[in-house]
Amino acid sequence: MTDDAILQGCLRNDTSAQRELYNRYSPKMLSVCYRFAHHREDAEDMLQEGFIKVFSQIHTFQNKGAFEGWIRRIIVHTCINHLKKNKKFNESVDIIHATSVQVREESVPSIVQAKQVVECIRLLPIGYRTVLNLYAIEGYSHKEIAEMLDIEESTSRSQYTRAKQMLEDILVKKKIIMRPREKTNWLGVAAGR
The missing domain is CATH 1.10.1740.10 (RNA polymerase sigma factor, region 2, helix turn helix motif)
Structure with a gap:
């Protein structure tokens, strides 16, 4: 049909x-x-x-x-x-995870299984997970996300940044990816080169 x-x-x-x-x-x-x-x-x-x-x-x-x-x-x-x-979006999150890693771009090594990444995303606090899903996977802008969630656009951006860092930390902890020794992107290219 x-x-x-x-x-x-x-x-x-x-x-x-x-x-x-x-x-x-x-x-x-x-x-x-x-x-x-x-x-x-x-x-x-x-x-x-x-x-x-x-x-x-x-x-x-x-x-x-x-x-x-x-x-x-x-x-x-x-x-x-x-x-x-269900008031699940407003869970508080620790502000200590505030550095950056690229997720939206096609930079995750191909050896990483999508299922493992999804499982790791599900470990994020609900606020982080929601913004990460909407921005990186569903393709909404931070402005659209802010309107959908009744938050400030800057809040969406900071939640996304924190979500990326927390996700990287989880992926490293689970040995799905390795943290580079020097400041490099996920493709192994040193920063600034």
Whole structure:
């Protein structure tokens, strides 16, 4: 069944089309939820809530952009709202982790398994994890993140910087990456060269 056929079926409230949409996109969207959630149960709750919104708002999809992208935006916003509703975003974090490491760029060595990195991201405090996911993985700007989370843009930037450092510390501690002996980037190129 094509995305268009699924969309048309869902607009008619056809349960087989709704089941097909859920079966096709729920595994990818669960992985999105999993990055925001602390426990699998929370991720599953976010997923279910997100798909309820997808089905109730499907009539608003205007065929501008990818259908999967539209679903993903709803899921991401559902995750954020879930965290806000449960007041999980405002967990306090230690300010001691405030140096920088590049994560957004394609600089992580190819030997690092994506699953290991996701597991390490999940170890971050919820505020750091949320900003890191929104900026580095979902591609939102700090301005958009600030609006979504009701925080200052500078707070988003500092949370991201701290998240990157804490993530590097976790990756090093778990021996997924090695900290360079001299100031270098993750590709091993000395700084300033």
